[in-house]
Each structure stands twice: as C-alpha cells, then as structure tokens.
Amino acid sequence: MRSQLVLRVIAKLLIPFMLLFALYVQFHGDFGPGGGFQAGVITAAAVIFYGLIYGLPAARRLVPDRFVESMIAGGVLLYGGVGVAGMLLGGNFLDYFVLAADPVHGQHRGILLVELGVLITVAGVMLKIFYVFAGRGRDPGGA
Amino acid sequence: MSFASHYSYWATIVLMVLGLYILIARGNLIKKLVGLSIFQTSVYLLYIAPGKLIGGTAPIIAEQFRIYSNPLPHVLILTAIVVGVATLALGLALVVRIYEAYGSIEEDEIIDRDRKAGQDA
Amino acid sequence: MISEHLPILQVVLPLLAAPLIVLFRHATLAWLLAAAASWCSFVIAVLLFFTVPAGGAFDYALGSWAAPWGIGYRIDSASAYVLVLVSLIASVVVTYARTSIAAEVDRDSHYLFYAMFVLCLGGLLGIAATNDAFNLFVFLEISSLSSYVLIAIGRNRRALHAAFQYLIMGTIGATFYVIGVGLLYLMTGTLNMADMAERLAQVGETRPVLSALAFITVGLSLKIALFPLHFWLPNAYASAPSVVSAFLAGTATKVSVYVLMRFLFSVFGARLSLDALHLFDVLVGLSIAATVAASLVALFQDDLKRMLAYSSVAQVGYITLGIALNNADGLTAAVIHLFNHGITKVALFMLVGGIVLRMGTTRFSDMAGLARRMPFTAFGFVVAGLSLIGVPASAGFVTKWYLVMAALERAHWWLAALVVATSLISALYVWRFVEMAYLREPAGEVRRAEAPLSLLIPAWIMVLACTYFGLETSYSLTGAQEAAAALVRGFR
Numbered sequence: 180m181r182s183q184l185v186l187r188v189i190a191k192l193l194i195p196f197m198l199l200f201a202l203y204v205q206f207h208g209d210f211g212p213g214g215g216f217q218a219g220v221i222t223a224a225a226v227i228f229y230g231l232i233y234g235l236p237a238a239r240r241l242v243p244d245r246f247v248e249s250m251i252a253g254g255v256l257l258y259g260g261v262g263v264a265g266m267l268l269g270g271n272f273l274d275y276f277v278l279a280a281d282p283v284h285g286q287h288r289g290i291l292l293v294e295l296g297v298l299i300t301v302a303g304v305m306l307k308i309f310y311v312f313a314g315r316g317r318d319p320g321g322a
Numbered sequence: 323m324s325f326a327s328h329y330s331y332w333a334t335i336v337l338m339v340l341g342l343y344i345l346i347a348r349g350n351l352i353k354k355l356v357g358l359s360i361f362q363t364s365v366y367l368l369y370i371a372p373g374k375l376i377g378g379t380a381p382i383i384a385e386q387f388r389i390y391s392n393p394l395p396h397v398l399i400l401t402a403i404v405v406g407v408a409t410l411a412l413g414l415a416l417v418v419r420i421y422e423a424y425g426s427i428e429e430d431e432i433i434d435r436d437r438k439a440g441q442d443a
Numbered sequence: 444m445i446s447e448h449l450p451i452l453q454v455v456l457p458l459l460a461a462p463l464i465v466l467f468r469h470a471t472l473a474w475l476l477a478a479a480a481s482w483c484s485f486v487i488a489v490l491l492f493f494t495v496p497a498g499g500a501f502d503y504a505l506g507s508w509a510a511p512w513g514i515g516y517r518i519d520s521a522s523a524y525v526l527v528l529v530s531l532i533a534s535v536v537v538t539y540a541r542t543s544i545a546a547e548v549d550r551d552s553h554y555l556f557y558a559m560f561v562l563c564l565g566g567l568l569g570i571a572a573t574n575d576a577f578n579l580f581v582f583l584e585i586s587s588l589s590s591y592v593l594i595a596i597g598r599n600r601r602a603l604h605a606a607f608q609y610l611i612m613g614t615i616g617a618t619f620y621v622i623g624v625g626l627l628y629l630m631t632g633t634l635n636m637a638d639m640a641e642r643l644a645q646v647g648e649t650r651p652v653l654s655a656l657a658f659i660t661v662g663l664s665l666k667i668a669l670f671p672l673h674f675w676l677p678n679a680y681a682s683a684p685s686v687v688s689a690f691l692a693g694t695a696t697k698v699s700v701y702v703l704m705r706f707l708f709s710v711f712g713a714r715l716s717l718d719a720l721h722l723f724d725v726l727v728g729l730s731i732a733a734t735v736a737a738s739l740v741a742l743f744q745d746d747l748k749r750m751l752a753y754s755s756v757a758q759v760g761y762i763t764l765g766i767a768l769n770n771a772d773g774l775t776a777a778v779i780h781l782f783n784h785g786i787t788k789v790a791l792f793m794l795v796g797g798i799v800l801r802m803g804t805t806r807f808s809d810m811a812g813l814a815r816r817m818p819f820t821a822f823g824f825v826v827a828g829l830s831l832i833g834v835p836a837s838a839g840f841v842t843k844w845y846l847v848m849a850a851l852e853r854a855h856w857w858l859a860a861l862v863v864a865t866s867l868i869s870a871l872y873v874w875r876f877v878e879m880a881y882l883r884e885p886a887g888e889v890r891r892a893e894a895p896l897s898l899l900i901p902a903w904i905m906v907l908a909c910t911y912f913g914l915e916t917s918y919s920l921t922g923a924q925e926a927a928a929a930l931v932r933g934f935r
Contacts, residue, residue: 405584
C-alpha cells in the first residue's frame, strides 16, 4: 500500500484524532462509559492503523518491540504500585481513600492512576499481539 | 413465564450449545477456537441480560432518573471478555506454532503425524 | 501492621514479580526474582498457617470496601493448608528449575518462563485466598493461561498440541464454572462466598441452584482431571518440560480440588450437594473407575512421564472418593492426600527431570541399568514410589489408612478392599521401574552420570519429605483435620 497517496495522507490526518479520542475516552471514564480498556484498544488501533498503511517495519520503528513489552509490564506495575501505595499510606491494598487528604479526592486520584495503568497495558498487549501475528514468518528475529 | 418473555435465556442456551457442538464436532483447530468463543460469548449474555431493567439507565446518580440497571454484571463481563480475548490470542498463537511444526491444523492429521514419528523413533 | 496484610501480600508478591521479570528481560535476574517471590510466599503461607485461629479466619477487604460489596479475602485453616502446599512446592521447584530449564528451554524465553511461573503461582495462591466466587474465576484463568504457556514453552512439538487440548478443556471447565456462578448470582444477588452460603440456605433446592451445582461440579471436575474428563492431563504432563510437569502435578489439580470441596461443603453444604443430587453415587462410581482404569492404563505405558501422569489421574480418584464418603475421616483423607500426593508426585517428576537431563529420554526400555548409571535418582524414585503405593511409614500410607477407615465407618467394606486392591496395581507399575533400573542389564557400557546436585538436592528434599510426613504426622495430619473441619463448618 506504499503507493496509495490518498490513504497515506488521510492516515496521517486521522491518527492524531484517534489518539485524542483515546484520551477523551480515558478521562471520560471518570463520569460515564469509558476507561482504560477502551482507551487502550483505541490507542493501539491508531498504531495498528499506521502499521497497516505504512507497513509493519515502520510501525515497529515508531513503537519498538522492546518498548511494547515494557508497556505491558509497566502498566501492571503502575496498577500494583497504586495498590501498594495504599497499603504504605496506612490503608488496605488498593485503598484509594488514603491517597489524598480528602477521601473523595483520593478515590479520583486512585482510579485515574489505575486506569492509566490499564491503558498502558492494554495498548501494549494489543500491539504485541498485532506485531507477533503480523510479523510471524516474515522476520524471524523480531517475533 | 411465557416462552417469549425469557427469550434472552433461549438465545443464551442456543449459543451455548452451538459453541459446544462446534467444539466437539470439528477437527479443525481454528474452528474449535471459533466454537470456544461462541460458547464463552453465551455466558456474557447470561450475565448481562438479567442485569438490565426496562427503563433503567446507567447507574450515575442524577435528578431526573429513578431506575438504574445493575452495573455489576457489566464489570464482571468486562473481565470475562478480557479473559476470553487472552484465551483466544493464546489459542491462535498455539495454532500458528502447531502449523509451523506439523504443517497442518487438522487434529486427526496432527495425531497421525505424531504416531508416525513415534514409530520411527 | 504488616501482619494484617499477609493475606494480600501472599497473592500480590508473585503477581507483581511477573511484570518486574518481563521488564528486566534477564535470565538470571528472572530466576532470582522468581525464587525470591516463591520463598517469600512460602514464609507468608507458613506464618498464616500457624497463626490462623482454630475455628476462625483472617478477613481482608480489598480497597477497604467491606466484604459483601468489595472483594474480600478469607484465610481459614483449609485455605492456609492449600497455600502452604502450593508455595512449598513452588519454592522447591523454582530452586530446581534453573538447571533443568537451561537444558530444556531456549535461552531467549527463560525470562518468559519465570514470568509465567510466578504468574501461575500467584493465580493458584489467589484461588485459595479469595472469598469471592468471580475473583476465583479470574485467578483460575490466570493460573490456567500461564500453565498453557508453560507447557508449550519447551522444544517438544507434541507439547503444542497438548497445550492446545488443555486450553480447550480448561476453558470449557472454567466457563462451566462461571455459568454456575452466574446462576448463583442470579439467585442470591451476591458473589461473596460467605454471603452466598447464607442466602442459598433461604433459596433452597430450586432448579437454578441445582443446575448451578451441576455446572460447577462438572466444570471443576474437568479442571481436576476426574475420570472420564482427564484426557488432557497425560498428554500435557508427558510433553511439558520436566519442571512444569512437576509444578503442575503438585499444585494445579490440587487447588481445583480445594475449590470443589469449598463449593460442595462450604457454599452449598453437604446436605444439598451430596444428598439432594445423589452426588455420592456419581462421585464414588467415577472415583472407582478413575483409580482402577487409570492405574491399569499406567501399568502399560512405555513412557515414564506418561505413566506418572496416568497415576495422577488415579490418585485424583482417591481424593474424590474421600470427598464422596463425606465423613470426618474421608474428608481428612481427601485433604491430606492433596498434600501427600502433591509432594510425592513432585519428587517423582523432579527425579525424572534429572533422567531427562542425563539420558535425554523417558522411555521405559532405555531405563535398563539406570541404578548403576544414576544410583541416587533411581533410589529416590523407589522411595517416592513407595509413598505412591502407600506402604506403611510413607506419606501415602496415612491417606490410605484414613480412606479405609472412612469407608469402614460408612460400612462400605468393599470400598476399603478396593482401595487396597488398587494400591497393588500401583505397586506393580512402581515394580516395573525397579525391575528395569535394578535387575536389567544395561545395553552397552555404563558410565556413571548422576544428575547434578542442583537437581538432586531439591528432588531429595521432596523424597525425604515423603518419608518424614509418613512418620511424623503432627503438622500434616492435624492441619488436614482442621482444614476438613473448616470446610464443613463453612463461613460461620
């Protein structure tokens, strides 16, 4: 698809909006339907879209495999870290009430960080699945 | 207690049996995974459908709404969907590797090739 | 203080070790982290085991949301017993894993192996610790998904198909379980198992409750490989890397048995589950079929690992027989057999791992003269084999004793006779190994090549444990009796 000028231009125009929409879904999760899962998938979809138009190697240069694997681990660690932080601040595991002076603020802060962790991990996992399946049998070193 | 008022349960049961049937009857590994996914999807329906109240909205407190649907099944099924996706991805990854190792994704051919390899060794 | 957080640390430590291992991507560091997580969780489990009040429990509310609304963890004598078993096996196996994995798995995937190992451990510990039926499903899937990866991670191509079969069967089992939980949720409006048990008493024997019981029992029977739902197990154990066979044989099915007991006795209550649904007849029938058929099949295997795998199916039969008998001795036998069979099978599989490393084969015909080649391995195999048979002064004997007592108490003398008879079949297949290893002349020149100490020492710790817990039963037996009492008492 490298020669399709229209697709390439449209893709470049669309991808920033896809990422922006992912962030909207992420932060809207505080007040209504939305959250880390959906936002993570949309983020990954933007990169996968880029990969479909510009080719897998280009996507791998943009978001390297090593980075994707760190995303998977990092998101889970962020989630777990929030839980442990609650424990260190005197509450139970995953206790958001103690994360700020005001319990309601604490809940906001906790869920925001946890959802960020979910976003990172879900985006990482989706990208990893795409890379591994799409790259299978093409470049043996990259899978 | 009429047939029609329980249509969501009937749909659940039909999907469930359909998925299980594909799982048992087909030897193709990809088709087996399709069956497994349908089977798992039926469970999503089993959880979600009873959580909905007619006229109920999403449980976000507001002046003008009095009836809310139960949000807990959605949360549970979101988790179950993630589990389902993980299972499907792992299953497909295994099928890819089985294809690379055996050159086939038909269960009987794979077992056949294993048996032949066992006799040669 | 930290002691009140022990129930959650038990689960979270291994779960958080997994992403750390992936982040560092270093084989040795991965092993160190996995070993540290396993040993820490063993220490925590032992602490919990000795501090859990008799007749009481530790409750832990996640996120400080009180139990029926939030997810609660609950450690009573029964869960503490399972926690100790799982984390003990994990910490011995992880010590053993380094040398064995270096030989059987490609170096690139070593860190992934250890990540999956601690993930599986965390899942198994979570199953035992949680008091929430749906949370239990999530942990069940965490441990199952990681065990599918563990089975397929070796170089054996048969392992791929075995892992796929296990994935299909395991997912059907877990989905059946979740259907059952869904029906229970519809009837009671709660997922907290303590709450559920209370409300089920009011709902009574309605059809959805009975079908929930049926779904959960069948689903978990798939997971514990109860005959005739065991077909995934021999393939999976025979083709997985030795470390994985050892770990899963000792833990995965055992934890599912714990869940089955938890639901039959604590949530539904024995009156509903075993009497109203005539589960006694079904379970006794299947248990007998399992012990007799699987023992006979094990007798005719020409692969050492496959023989041990079929013997596992047979041993599950003894456990379910204890459950079906439904008296104090029977339940004690079931619980203590989780432990006794766990350590015995782990010892055997670890010794086989040494044989794989030195000889590169597990075929019976290649075992001729093994005792001269690997004297300690062969002798350890015999000692652990005696425990598998259940001769006096071995761990297996304690189980058989209580099982026979339980059968006699129910006046089923034929069951008692059957337990003894099937033990004789297992004596036969252990004898086959003895004959091959000690009495047959090896083909060609024999050079002594004992397994390295890093494999031999952990394996022999387990072998000695098989003897120790046959002679000194104060911890394993009183623990099992308290666990059995806690299961029957439920959440009160």
